[in-house]
């Protein structure tokens with residue numbers, strides 16, 4: 001969960017474990033998985049937008065149980 005105050009990012013918390021993610025002058029300074037999804041007509045959540053953030057440990061815990069592994073590719077340009 002990202003918390004903003006006057007349009008500025010002030011806090012990022014992992015939705016799963018509650019850990020506070022390191023930020024420095026609005027920059028996220030550690031690994032984070034940010035999910036944003038817009039549910040559509042064929043779901044039970046039509047019209048709802050959901051978002052959450054996971055710390056790297058919680059991301060690893062979640063994806064470790066996937067029957068089909070996460071698809072990994074390498075980006076050529078890193079920010």
Ligand SMILES: [Zn+2]
Nearest residue numbers: 014017055058
């Ligand atoms: Zn976490």
